[in-house]
Amino acid sequence: MKLLRSAITGGGIAAFFFFSWILQLLWNGILVDQLALVAVKVNYWQAAALWFFVTILTAWTGIGASQSILRRR
Numbered sequence: 001m002k003l004l005r006s007a008i009t010g011g012g013i014a015a016f017f018f019f020s021w022i023l024q025l026l027w028n029g030i031l032v033d034q035l036a037l038v039a040v041k042v043n044y045w046q047a048a049a050l051w052f053f054v055t056i057l058t059a060w061t062g063i064g065a066s067q068s069i070l071r072r073r
Helices: 002-009 012-034 044-061 067-072
Strands: none
Touching: 012 044
């Protein structure tokens, strides 16, 4: 619970929405427009859901975690 509280108060929510927007721009700009690999553009909420899914899948690896969090485990 402390980890969740510190992520929310430390700007985690704003960072999540900002990186969702960046993910949307990159997906639509590179994969759809430039490379024509994917035929479907994603909207903002689809990008946010994709970012959330990736965050959940990679959370157990400890990528981006500070040393103090890793020591507590």
